[in-house]
Amino acid sequence: MSIRFRLLLSFTSVVIVSVILFMATAYLLSVAVTGDFRSISSFYRIHYSLNPLSEEEESIFLDLKYLAKHDPAKLKDVSLLEKYDNQLKMVQANLIVREENEIIYASPSLLQTDLSKLLPKYDMNNISIRNTMNLGSRFYSYAKFDFYYSEYTTDKGSIYVTKERSPFAEIVRKLLPSLIGVFLAILLLTSLLLYRYVTRKIVKPLDELRRSAEHIKDGDLTFQLQSKSKDEVGQLVMSFENMRQKLLESVQLQLHYEDNRKQLLSNISHDLRTPITTIKGYAEGIRDGVTNTKEKLDRYVNAIHVRSTDLERLVDELLYYSKLDMNKEPYSFQEIELHAFLRYSLKEMSIELDQNKIQVTWRNETDELAYVMADTEKLKRVIVNLVDNCLKYMTGQPKKIEIGFSSRSEDCLVWITDNGPGIHPDSLPHIFERFYREEPSRSRDAGGSGLGLAIAKHIIEGHGGQIWAESSHGHGTTIFFVLKKFVDHR
Ligand SMILES: Nc1ncnc2c1ncn2[C@@H]1O[C@H](COP(=O)(O)OP(=O)(O)OP(=O)(O)O)[C@@H](O)[C@H]1O
Ligand SMILES: [Mg+2]
Known part of the structure; x- marks a missing residue:
């Protein structure tokens, strides 16, 4: 069973359970307000057929109505009326009988109010038999019947079977269909939104994950996944x-x-x-x-x-x-003063430099002594390789090399600049790769294995430093490297 289906199932059951609960609540509410526990249908019937009384009350009312039609004189008999009233009391209903404007009988609970003024006017055609009314501050539903006491007089009378209702019941009665509609709509909408939300937040990402896994299984590792959520x-x-x-x-x-x-x-x-x-x-x-x-x-x-x-x-x-x-060339580090070391290394190459008529200038940006930990033999190899390249690739005259040295807060920067042919921008990123030689230099007699800079890079990185090149094609090349300063913690 897919998660999507399960979700749908759970949301549907939530809707169904909510509807059942709602119905039960509505039923209980209807019992609470009508006092008629028989069924919710009676709640509807009572209110929508404008039948304000329950079955029992209705049957008593019909008896009274029968009397009014066939033997109205009996409706002046207070003891008989009391009997009917007692029956009505059993179902929490009341009885009122009036003759003209005089109340000849009213259930005791109604006696405090001035009934004769509050009761609806006579309607001898009995058009509105069932309705609601306010007696004082209380709200009643009623069934009434207007009649003449005798065929020969115009002596009018009314019987009322009333039942007290909460005004809330009336509001609920009116609003119930819309309330149910709104409730269902809200329920459906929330479920739908929730379903969409969960699908978007869980099912879709899982789907994407599965697709990505399938791509990986097929050897395609380029299928990118994106997720903004942090859950x-x-x-x-x-x-x-x-x-x-x-x-x-x-x-x-x-x-x-x-x-x-x-x-x-x-x-x-x-x-x-x-x-x-x-x-x-x-x-x-x-x-x-x-x-x-x-x-x-x-x-x-x-x-x-x-x-x-x-x-x-x-x-x-x-x-x-x-x-x-293969890391099989062990480093033997020792503390050296870098500037002095550079001068010494260059001095060792002075014969070669002189032979090639190379002007060497120094640019020392600080006089401060800068100590580094270095494997002198290997570091010398770096300098030889770099200077060797300058010698090898410089063709024009005059040949000039500048050696710069700068001591910074944490490290020392060294650079060697020549005024040779420079390196083409396309080649620049590759010159530290082993065997890499710029095409013209391959054909040039200068020879070389293309390992000089690769070795230099290895050694500088073995010292924990960095090496890089800058060059403007046709104007010269500068190779920079930095080495970390030695801090004596003793
Ligand atoms: N100073 C420079 N001026 C111009 N091109 C340079 C310079 N230094 C390096 N290059 C270019 O970088 C390439 C790689 O240099 P690298 O020192 O690694 O190899 P190589 O000099 O060709 O051979 P090897 O140093 O092993 O004798 C060279 O072939 C050259 O094309
Ligand atoms: Mg070289």
Whole structure:
């Protein structure tokens, strides 16, 4: 049985139970106000056929009416009237008999009021036999009959069988049909609204959840769920949505790794193949006697040496990178003053920098000493890789490198700027990926494995820092990195 059906069922039963309860209340109310417990139908009959009396009262009234028609003189007999009155008293009704304007009999409970003035006027055609009236502050329903005491006189008389009603009964009598209608309408409307609300808040989100689960089962992790509500169902939907996102991320990551692995393999084979082919070519040249002179032989052997060195460097880099990647290259941290360390590292490269006629300028934004925890060997490797790139890619003249250093509240920022060709905006986001080389530089003689920046990124992140690049194509490149300052807690 679906929840929707159950809801419908429960709402219907609520409506039915409410109607039954309402009817019962109405019945009890009718008994309370009419004093007639026989049935609710009598409540209706009494009021809607304008029959103000119950069956018993009515039969007494009919007896009296019969007397009035056939033997009106008897209606002057007080003892007989008392008898009838006593019968009426049993059913909480009263009797009034009048002759002209004089009350010849009235039930004792009515005697306080000035009946002769309050009773309706004579209506010898007896058009309105059953009706209601006010006697003083009290409200009565009655059946009356007007008659002549004898065929030969105009001596008029009336009999009244009255019953006290609460005015509330009268209001209820008038309003009951509309009240029932309004009540039913409200009940139906509330049930409908409630049903709609519950469906919207529970059934629909559950439906969405089921659909999402089916999508996931079919391998589609892109089906998004949305929930604005913060209730339990909303929370369930959000948890499910979080799970879907995590699943999607992990699948994407898996695919990315898989892709990476394939790319790595193809890159390694490609990068190893090129120097090997060249070495093989030179070796074959020697074997085939192409190097018939000493100079030629020297050139070939030199070329083989250079390529083998490249190859060795590439394999070394690859090995180093894979060790970093697998966290097999342990870090040995020590406290250093970063600015001094940078100056020292650059000094070590001064021969190379001089050879390439590179102007190095320093921009030190603070004189403050900045201590960081670093693995000096690895950090030096980062600086060498960054400066090496500047040397490698700068073509124009004059070649300039600016090394900046800024000590901030919690960390130190270092940047190395060159006035080289810059990096194309399309390539910029990728330069820290392993084996990534901008297309022109692949064909350029500059060579390189595309591992330099990937290694730098690994090392800086291994120090808990960050590294990034900014470049304006054609005007130069800046590589920034930040390292956290060392705070001595001793
Ligand atoms: N200073 C720079 N100016 C211009 N392009 C740069 C600069 N630094 C890096 N690049 C671009 O980023 C790419 C990746 O650099 P990375 O240092 O990782 O590799 P590589 O220099 O090609 O090889 P390797 O450093 O392993 O010898 C380079 O191929 C180059 O296209
Ligand atoms: Mg490089």
